[in-house]
Amino acid sequence: MTPSILVVGERLSGHLTSATREAVGVALGLAGPEGSVVGFLAGSSLALSVTEFGELGVTRIRTREDPRLDAAGAGAIAVSVVASAEAVSASVIVTGGTEFGRDLTGRLAVRWNAAAANGVTEATWADASALRVRRPVYGGRATETRRLTGPRIAIAIRPHAFAEPTAGAATATTEPDSGPEIPDPLLAARRSEVAAAGSSAGPALSDASIVVSGGRGVRDANGFRLVEELAASLGAAVGASRAVTDAGWRPSSFQVGQTGKAVSPQLYIAVGISGAIQHIVGMVSSRVIVAINNDSTAPIFRVADYGIVGDLFQIVPALTKEIRRVRGLPAN
């Protein structure tokens, strides 16, 4: 069996995202020693990411140089992705499960007529042309296994579910994709502005390996700063419960939960969050959960691995100080 797998590269500030790197690892695993993995990049100034693909062991890259695709929706990019998949006779297209990757995979279900799945945490061959995938459902409260039947399969993998590959450095060569013209309606939307996420300079919420979230217990917008200082000491992303975003202490982009973002970091620290089911379903699939709350009966302690019952206004600054100390950061 010699499967050909296409990995769609997504870039953030010119670099391949960690989600794309993880997708490369999945693709290399599915390709096996006999198969091949081909990268795909669209937009302008692609050279840096071509090199990065090479460093991960992907040496053949399909490129669509088109500055219009730097700020286009997944629909426009799907046109070129499918043309490249056909050109390399791909049987599987893998993307990182970011907002873009999930959107693209939905488009590919129709445009490429693929069996498609998002949020994949395991992917193995069920037979020569079918994949068996596992994915968390119901906010991580259950896991389903699905069989995706080829010959065309598109999956978006869940961030942090897979390790980045360590393959040695290699030089990648590019092949321009001269696929079909992108229909005008798919390019008509315009992105006018990108504001940095949140107020902290930390990583993006859905992509972070550590998330520190604050809830009603922080009392007001000012109290939320303690949460952000703790996050900064850990290099973590900042999240919030719905109580915080509803009160306007932080924008809705911070919200973790059923009606916000679902996160699954290695470490999730819940500060002053009681643990309504609304919030739990957005974070319960985190690997290790720590809860800090003054109410020992708060439901959050039922899903947490470690708990501290106490006044967050005392515990959190002490924790921030201790973390800065052991990490060798200056006290602030």
Added chain:
Amino acid sequence: MEIAVLIKPVPEAETRLRARADGTQLDAEGVKFVLAGYDESAIEQALLLREATPGSKVRALAFGPAPRTEEVLRAALALGVDEATWVESPAEGADDPGIVARALAFALARVPHELLLGGKQAGDDEEGLVTAAIAESLGIVDFGTVVNLRVDSATGSLTFQRATEEGVESWTAPLPCAIALQQAWNDPRTAKLPNILKSRKMPIAKIPWAEVSAALGEAARPRSVAERFELPPARTGAKMIEYKSPEEAAETLVRILREEAKVFP
């Protein structure tokens, strides 16, 4: 503006999940199905846009089995949606997102849809594939994780923001367009009793599965099939950290995270 809202029945958030006897999927026996949270938000958004743009109509569509699909469509009518269309699902394969999308795209040929609204994902399978797949079927653009959706009355274009990994993006898009909304930022209204009573008598257009499958042909054959549904071992509750001072609590937690949980950077 002609607005079509995609909705889906999902188990109530408090549902105690369990697998069917054959272990392949959720046992729906005795489960109470409700309108998905994101979908409620999508309906609210549609109603707000209708209020802001006189002459607009809001129509809800749902794909699924009886009786739960009809029930959520009634709930949408009670909230103020003008018309409802039920696309009947097959007994098996109803959860293949490719089929769901194609069935709804087929139904949309009869439902005007300058703006197609859906939730970011449903609270059950969380695929978040369907809105994008329908948009592809219709040849229109789609955007996920959208907040602050407005119609610019001068140009008729949509303006909105998206929270992505990169930050908060601001967009302008002409119609037609498909939008998957991020969250319940708009604080959905609840149905009033007279409207609930009225909605019981309102017609729901039904498209039988036989008609859908005939139109879909080969594409009606499931290619994403559920094999197993598993529940994780229950979390046993937190290990509580004993301490005499906040400093001691901090030191103990950091030591545990490093040595026991091995998650500390």
